[in-house]
Amino acid sequence: MWMRYALAALSVCFVAGSWFAYRGASTNAPASNQVRQGMRLWQGNNCTACHQLYGLGGYMGPDLTNVHSDKGEARIRTFVRYGTGRMPAHAMSDAELDALVAFLGWVDRSGRSRVPQEAVHWTGTYHFEQP
Amino acid sequence: MTRTTRWHIAAALALLLLALLFGALAAFAYLLPSFSDALPFQQLRPAHVSAALFWIITGATAGVLHYKDDTFGYRSHVPLHAGFLGLWLATIVAVFMAYGLGRFGGREYWEFPPLLALPMLLAWLLLMAHYLLAWVRRSPDPPLYVWMWTTGIVFFLITFIEQNLWQLPWFRETYMREITVQWKSNGAMVGAWNQMIYGSALYIMTRISGDEGIARGPKAFLFWFLGLSNLMFNWGHHIYNAPTASWIRHLAYGISMAEWILFINIIRGFKAKLDENRRHKHLTAYRFLIAAEVWVFLNLFLALLMSIPAINRYTHGTHITVAHAMGATIGINTMILVGSICWMLRYDERASDQRWMERARKFTMASLLVFWIALIVAGILKGWRITALGIEDFQQVMQPVTQVLFVFAVAGIGILVGLGYIGIRLLCLCLKSPLSTSSGAPTPVTQSFNQ
Numbered sequence A: 001m002w003m004r005y006a007l008a009a010l011s012v013c014f015v016a017g018s019w020f021a022y023r024g025a026s027t028n029a030p031a032s033n034q035v036r037q038g039m040r041l042w043q044g045n046n047c048t049a050c051h052q053l054y055g056l057g058g059y060m061g062p063d064l065t066n067v068h069s070d071k072g073e074a075r076i077r078t079f080v081r082y083g084t085g086r087m088p089a090h091a092m093s094d095a096e097l098d099a100l101v102a103f104l105g106w107v108d109r110s111g112r113s114r115v116p117q118e119a120v121h122w123t124g125t126y127h128f129e130q131p
Numbered sequence B: 001m002t003r004t005t006r007w008h009i010a011a012a013l014a015l016l017l018l019a020l021l022f023g024a025l026a027a028f029a030y031l032l033p034s035f036s037d038a039l040p041f042q043q044l045r046p047a048h049v050s051a052a053l054f055w056i057i058t059g060a061t062a063g064v065l066h067y068k069d070d071t072f073g074y075r076s077h078v079p080l081h082a083g084f085l086g087l088w089l090a091t092i093v094a095v096f097m098a099y100g101l102g103r104f105g106g107r108e109y110w111e112f113p114p115l116l117a118l119p120m121l122l123a124w125l126l127l128m129a130h131y132l133l134a135w136v137r138r139s140p141d142p143p144l145y146v147w148m149w150t151t152g153i154v155f156f157l158i159t160f161i162e163q164n165l166w167q168l169p170w171f172r173e174t175y176m177r178e179i180t181v182q183w184k185s186n187g188a189m190v191g192a193w194n195q196m197i198y199g200s201a202l203y204i205m206t207r208i209s210g211d212e213g214i215a216r217g218p219k220a221f222l223f224w225f226l227g228l229s230n231l232m233f234n235w236g237h238h239i240y241n242a243p244t245a246s247w248i249r250h251l252a253y254g255i256s257m258a259e260w261i262l263f264i265n266i267i268r269g270f271k272a273k274l275d276e277n278r279r280h281k282h283l284t285a286y287r288f289l290i291a292a293e294v295w296v297f298l299n300l301f302l303a304l305l306m307s308i309p310a311i312n313r314y315t316h317g318t319h320i321t322v323a324h325a326m327g328a329t330i331g332i333n334t335m336i337l338v339g340s341i342c343w344m345l346r347y348d349e350r351a352s353d354q355r356w357m358e359r360a361r362k363f364t365m366a367s368l369l370v371f372w373i374a375l376i377v378a379g380i381l382k383g384w385r386i387t388a389l390g391i392e393d394f395q396q397v398m399q400p401v402t403q404v405l406f407v408f409a410v411a412g413i414g415i416l417v418g419l420g421y422i423g424i425r426l427l428c429l430c431l432k433s434p435l436s437t438s439s440g441a442p443t444p445v446t447q448s449f450n451q
């Protein structure tokens, strides 16, 4: 019987945890329509197969979380349109490129992918707050 | 065994073979740019990862649905099973066609167009109906593996739905919510299929040893609880570096560290395992289960280290993640599933090539070890060069890493050959008429089969 109670308690924690995890996510930079279009292009072209955001995705290419501020918009446009020996070129209109750039800018503003040394707490965990 | 179950097993094995083939091709597309002109990496990777995940889920459900008949003493509606299988496989075919046409949904691991999630969901509901019709007849105090199967099946449904919540605009309002919905559900889904797979491993162990006691008692249930809380709350380690709320990070860290208890228990149980090993090592299924045990040990150790944020800072976003993912999916999940399929097909009774099977198993294990270590070394190199040396240029970062990845790709061919042999051999056995035994094969143990 105790099994059932324990399972029920765990499930309640799970539901509450899910709620707080989603609710609590920072809403500093709500996605505009252009960002949403960029997100669809990011998914439709499967950029994730080769690139990571916050370290998640395929590993053939670099992490693009902060490419917008670190390397600049022009670089994004050039790489996407012309590709490289390893990255395929993507035929996109200017409006589509704008949307993709807006999406990467939006991701960029959510935080930094690389954690600074100072954020490491002695217990081994990180200490940083939402931007 | 019903005919549907046989087809179910055959489909799972075919997916294993596809995963191996696409994986080896993807590795070369990764390394040789000229190769990827013909077979683009952005199509091969999803094809590989989807085939691998479908192999695991199809193989896991084949086991659960077959063992439940024996456990509950009741065979539920075959048409529901057949309905699940038909719809499930048709959707999988559609997924591969979408990849072939370059149509993507672009979510990590489930990279197919989102509309295909609908028939998949429907298929899962049929599977649940089929399972639950038998489950309602369970004994009042079922063994642990029944709890594991049931939670696995239910949690797969929950995480599958959660994974698709991103289609509601609210979930994409902020990037943190978007990344949370993706990794919370993906992380928990791995836990869900592990419940099904470990449940079947436990079931087989009780049948081999004739000791139901290992699936009962407070200690077994305590570990199951730990696994379940891990499934529910440990996803935070995927996004340690993202600026989510702190409690998510601390909770995930706390839960992963509690897993050391599990780890120490494995070491303590090792000696007993060795004695048992001597008694059962003539059983092919048993050997595969023990092979998985070795990989549980290695992967848990790696995972526990990666779960310490201070270390994760270097390993995150490197090939160590790939080592973790493939180490677990090949070393643990695939080994248990192959063992389970040997058991279901009564391999030892019906086949006479045990010696070749054993060679293939050893060859796979050795190749996997090289494969896994190469990925870890590649990851350490990449992490060191980016995080410690602060090299910005990607090509420069990757120069020495790429050389190590050649070792990985060659070892991958080893896995293709070893596991490929095992997969083809079992597929042939599965397609042979169900009860025929090959000439002179020994019958090492009597197994309980309801047909």
Ligand code: HEM
Pocket (backbone or CB within 6 Å): A049, A057, A058, A059, A060, B016, B019, B020, B023, B024, B025, B026, B027, B030, B045, B048, B049, B052, B053, B321, B322, B325, B326, B329, B330, B334, B408, B409, B411, B412, B413, B415, B416, B419
């Ligand atoms: C049954 C066997 C296999 C399973 C279950 C499996 C599973 C997986 C999984 C889950 C991933 C995603 C990893 C991640 O990015 O987190 C992956 C990626 C990959 N696998 Fe496999 N794999 C198998 C065999 C192979 C083989 C034989 C090769 C050949 C070398 C291979 C090559 C790759 C490559 C190149 C990637 C992409 C890594 C990246 O994103 O850069 N796999 N596999």
